[in-house]
Amino acid sequence: MNFESVYLAHSSLVYNVALQYVQNKEDAEEITQDVFIKVHDKHKDFKGDSALKTWIYRITINTSLDYIKAKNRKKRAAFKNRDDHALEFITDFNHPGVALENKEAMAKLFAAIEQLPENQRTTLILLKVEDLSQKEVAKILDKSPKAIESIFTRAKANLKKIIADSEGL
């Protein structure tokens, strides 16, 4: 497996999926680096029982979720210790793929998405942003298409509820 060709074929996929999780360029670049380091380290473990793209999607999703958890731990510690320097690193919503006129609405939407359980959040991102089919998402998440449909339905319902609650409706 030639690393450079794998990078060229999948870097955009990885970067954009990471962006949907963290919504800013700097964090997405960190995650992209981490993903490709893992791809480089683990390519010998890749048995080829799934497509390379599926495998890379999985690594990206797991790395993104781990990154967010680590960042949230640092945030909590910073608030607890009233560490102003650390608090500076809490970045605002700055997704480069979002049009300016949608920025405010999208920031509220992502704030709501962040409150969803991980599987619902991931399913929403893969279906609605990455525009994958239920079958493709099912392969990535190692679930049945029916299960993905069910998760997506719950995600939509929960999202509506969270948004309604946040707007006091």
Next chain:
Amino acid sequence: MKQKTSNIQMEKPENLLQTIQQVQPDPKLYTAIKQRVKNRELETTPWSILKIAAILCGILLCAEAYIIATPATADFDNELALVSVNSNTLYDDNE
């Protein structure tokens, strides 16, 4: 119109996600990744040598401990090798 858009977003907020554009990563990212891979390889090599050396030392120590612990069984084996005195022996007691 703004109210209508807002109502649509409320009804199907997930549809707003479909307006997100795909973005190309910075080309310098690959350079950063290659450098990290190279740094990791440089870090890993001395550690690999140390690990192998530690394993070999462990094996040698275990072998040494085994050898020190087994001299009694060796003497016992030698004693078993001696021919026991019975009627089948060829030497004559009267000699």
